[in-house]
Amino acid sequence: MEPYLPGTASLIEVLDKKLMVLLRDGRTLIGYLRSIDQFANLVLHRTIERIHVDKKFGDIDIGVIIIRGENVVLCGEIDAEREANSKLERVSVDEIFELQRNELVNKMEKEKLKMKEGFSLGNCLDFLDDY
Known part of the structure; x- marks a missing residue:
């Protein structure tokens, strides 16, 4: 059994391995x-940089990057076998940008409708429809 390494020292175990890093933004x-x-x-x-929209994703090449530690939310090793068997569909960068833009426009339209409807008890309980 390997000894426990506290804090950032535990990242030494994943040096030279493929990682996924989720940033604060x-x-x-x-x-x-x-x-x-x-x-x-x-x-x-x-x-x-991997952009996900529904069941599709697109990758933007960055190369070498330095990430300030305070911006890291989550960091984990990528399992190559599971990544290869993913059910997500790879699309071009242009297509993923278009999907991302459409998703943002739809979200903004929904927010506008909520603002027009105003505050009501019925609106507050809409989340229960999902359950």
């Missing part, structure tokens, strides 16, 4: 961990 980065420091700052190599 909601972006998802995938790349190979090349370096870390005591502040959990990360250096990723062969990095991509």
Whole structure:
């Protein structure tokens, strides 16, 4: 059994492995961990930004990137076998940008409708329809 490594020292075990990093601004980065420091700052190599919309995704090549530790929300190793068997559909960058834009427009239209309807008890209980 390996000894427990506290804090950022535990990232030493995943050096040179493929990681997924979720940032505070909601972006998802995938790349190979090349370096870390005591502040959990990360250096990723062969990095991509992955954008998900429903069951589709697109990848934007970034290359080498330094991520400030305070911006990391979640960090985990990628299982290559599970990634290869994913049910998500890869699309072009242009297509994923278009899907992302449409999703944002739809969300904004829904918010406008909510603002027009105003506050009512019926509106507050709409979330129960999902259950």
